[in-house]
Amino acid sequence: MKDRAETRTLAGDAYAVIHRAIRSGLLKPGQRLRFAELQALCGMSVSPVREALVRLTAEGFTVSDDHRGFSVAPLSVAELLDIVATRKLLEGEALRLSIENGDSEWEGRLLAAHHMMSRLPRERDDLPTAIREDWDLRHADFHRILISACGSPILIELCEKLFVRADRYRRLSVSVPKQDRDVVREHERIMSCAIDRNAEEAVAALKDHYQRTADAVQRLFEMQEAL
Amino acid sequence: MKDRAETRTLAGDAYAVIHRAIRSGLLKPGQRLRFAELQALCGMSVSPVREALVRLTAEGFTVSDDHRGFSVAPLSVAELLDIVATRKLLEGEALRLSIENGDSEWEGRLLAAHHMMSRLPRERDDLPTAIREDWDLRHADFHRILISACGSPILIELCEKLFVRADRYRRLSVSVPKQDRDVVREHERIMSCAIDRNAEEAVAALKDHYQRTADAVQRLFEMQEAL
DNA sequence: GAGGATAGGATTTTCGAAAATGTCGGTGCC
DNA sequence: GGCACCGACATTTTCGAAAATCCTATCCTC
Incomplete structure (x- = not known):
């Protein structure tokens, strides 16, 4: 297969x-x-x-x-930070619009996507590849659905491109040891704020989520550099 | 040649x-x-x-x-509006950052670019192609320089892509008759606000500038549709 | 020895034709 | 008459080799 x-x-x-x-x-x-x-x-x-x-x-x-x-294409801290900053801007706005425009069908899809993701163990280094890829897929789905009601095909397309472009960095973050984060909880918070139509909180939570990932990867880069 | x-x-x-x-x-x-x-x-x-x-x-x-x-790729009012909305978001932020980070060398380049553009007659249908293309080039330069100090290569790249993607629509707007706009003045206002480091006003002027172009093209579309 | 030209090999880029696929109209069957 | 099937043609896609370009090592000159 x-x-x-x-x-x-x-x-x-x-x-x-x-x-x-x-x-x-x-x-x-x-x-x-x-x-x-x-x-x-x-x-x-x-x-x-x-x-x-x-x-x-x-x-x-x-x-x-x-x-x-x-x-x-090479990886660099500079690019990582740039990607994250731009994603905050784009996805932040896209999420805001989605919350504004999304109907209850959107809420349902969001709940479902989050459920699918939370049933799987959080990404870890030692997991078999198949499971990690499954998690990746569901994670991507969650973020896709989050902004899917924004009403702007171009915004969606740009977010999608930045999402995949961030993927190599995200995979790095998985191998960062002992992060004091609860990724499932982070996603949950974004979702519940969104469903409560609390745009400000939801956007803040989303940005925070990205920043944490960025921080983890950045630490990894600095560790490697110190070698 | x-x-x-x-x-x-x-x-x-x-x-x-x-x-x-x-x-x-x-x-x-x-x-x-x-x-x-x-x-x-x-x-x-x-x-x-x-x-x-x-x-x-x-x-x-x-x-x-x-x-x-x-x-x-076909043209449509929907895409036009989407492009403009996304450009407002991206270039608005890029301009804000540029105003924040730009040094006096940036101001100088901006002044120069605006000067180059304003010395040429505003685009019109009946102008020879060469002059129109020259204007296009300088106009593109002006907008490029406007956001060049934002510090985010990705943002710059995305703005550039949307700029060229908007080009077919922009060309349409040139053939819209009797618009009550002063395009040179609009650019001038953006520039002077930027140099005054008045980010809010500059961004507002930029967004207004794009909206006016969009409105003109949209009217054209509706006229054509009415045929 | 340093530096520059050059030949040979490695690699990318382009070509022209073959293979694969889609399109359209006609034929036969129900 | 309607519809599935078939075949000839148009077009895209892929191939394998030729052409163009780049890289490297060697040789020559100073």
């Missing part, structure tokens, strides 16, 4: 495979990407692989240097 | 050519894009053309339907 997904084109498959390889860390930040290797990884010719890289580059997962090839 | 720009790859040229053709209206919203035609237009083989289309699709200028080809 391979994850990569019989999309309708090989290029789509290649995109999925490489995207996953980058997010999972199989392809490391900064690593040079050679066509020969990627073709072997994806099991296809150069054209769809190149197409996938072009798409990934447009989304910031890889960088391209004309005639010199592609490489995995 | 062809505009399209001996970039370092043919795909880059193709991107520039098609991008320009879409923005100029040579390729119309919704129009089906056949490889044969684009290859003739760009004077190259299918591979670089396809790469250009993939990039354009990632940026929202074209849409792709697997195995059925690409087409120019």
